[in-house]
Amino acid sequence: MKQIDWSSLVINESGKVVKKFMYVNRHAPHGTIYPLEGLEVVLIGAAFDQDVSMAFIGDGVFQLNKGQDTADSGMKNVAPTYGALGDYEVTKLYVEQESLDERGLELNDLMNLTWEDEEENWAEKPSIRVVSRAQLSDLLEQQDVILNF
Amino acid sequence: MLHTVNKSPFDSHSLQTCLGLAKAGSDILLIEDAVYAAMSGTAVTSMVESAMSSSTIYALESDLRARGIGSEKMISGINLVGYDGFVELAVTNDKVQSWL
Numbered sequence: 001m002k003q004i005d006w007s008s009l010v011i012n013e014s015g016k017v018v019k020k021f022m023y024v025n026r027h028a029p030h031g032t033i034y035p036l037e038g039l040e041v042v043l044i045g046a047a048f049d050q051d052v053s054m055a056f057i058g059d060g061v062f063q064l065n066k067g068q069d070t071a072d073s074g075m076k077n078v079a080p081t082y083g084a085l086g087d088y089e090v091t092k093l094y095v096e097q098e099s100l101d102e103r104g105l106e107l108n109d110l111m112n113l114t115w116e117d118e119e120e121n122w123a124e125k126p127s128i129r130v131v132s133r134a135q136l137s138d139l140l141e142q143q144d145v146i147l148n149f
Numbered sequence: 150m151l152h153t154v155n156k157s158p159f160d161s162h163s164l165q166t167c168l169g170l171a172k173a174g175s176d177i178l179l180i181e182d183a184v185y186a187a188m189s190g191t192a193v194t195s196m197v198e199s200a201m202s203s204s205t206i207y208a209l210e211s212d213l214r215a216r217g218i219g220s221e222k223m224i225s226g227i228n229l230v231g232y233d234g235f236v237e238l239a240v241t242n243d244k245v246q247s248w249l
Contacts, residue, residue, distance in 0.1 A: 027160075028157050028160070028182045028185065028216070029215075029216065030181070030182070030212075030215050030216060031155070031156075031157065031181050031182035032182075058159065058160065059157050059159050059160050059182070059185070062185065062216060065216060065217040065218075066217050067217035067219065068214075068215060068216055068217040069214045069215065069217070070214075070215040071214075072210070072211035072214055072215070073211040073212060073214070073215045075215060077215075079217075102159060102191065102192040103159065103185070103188065103191050103192070104188055104189060104190030104191040104194070104222075109222075
């Protein structure tokens with residue numbers, strides 16, 4: 001049987017094991033229920049004090065597109081929820097550069113999402129980090145749990 | 150004939166298949182996630198632009214707005230329609246093919 005490497009486990013201040021959770025978002029918003037379901041699971045993971053990060057690849061990058069307005073189509077607008085992620089300590093949103101390029105998007109086209117760093121006198125910092133496919137590949141390798149939506 | 154397409158061109162080949170089979174003079178309406186095909190500067194922009202020489206391309210305005218695609222991000226020459234325009238296209242064409 002494989003031995004558990006206890007030294008690799010991170011323990012938080014209340015003595016609980018913290019795992020690295022990566023939520024991989026690959027679908028465009030509105031067309032399917034995946035993005036909404038994914039967001040709900042992300043918020044649950046964050047409530048359990050886990051080390052949560054999100055990746056946006058392929059059509060998933062469209063979830064962060066600025067100026068989404070669903071009033072005329074009669075659908076729920078999920079987009080404002082991304083703005084609340086920082087308050088739930090979900091502060092690492094990795095966006096793949098290659099996916100942006102294919103879709104004619106740049107960082108400026110995405111929502112301005114921020115979080116406040118308690119350790120630096122609540123300084124406001126950007127949550128979105130644009131990374132290359134190779135960097136994202138490394139990030140995936142570092143996770144304990146990966147969930148796709 | 151009216152062709153409606155509802156899948157993202159980056160995630161599915163349905164738009165590509167539709168454009169390959171649509172006869173000259175067709176009306177092609179982009180709805181739901183297919184409206185991403187109306188954006189300029191993407192990997193599929195040239196495919197859509199070349200289809201515009203033989204067919205008329207429309208995109209549903211409310212689906213564009215839901216996805217934050219303003220006219221400044223769109224290929225020029227794509228016609229915007231509302232739900233009333235969608236109905237108009239469906240009744241003025243003899244047939245409708247839905248590329249689901």
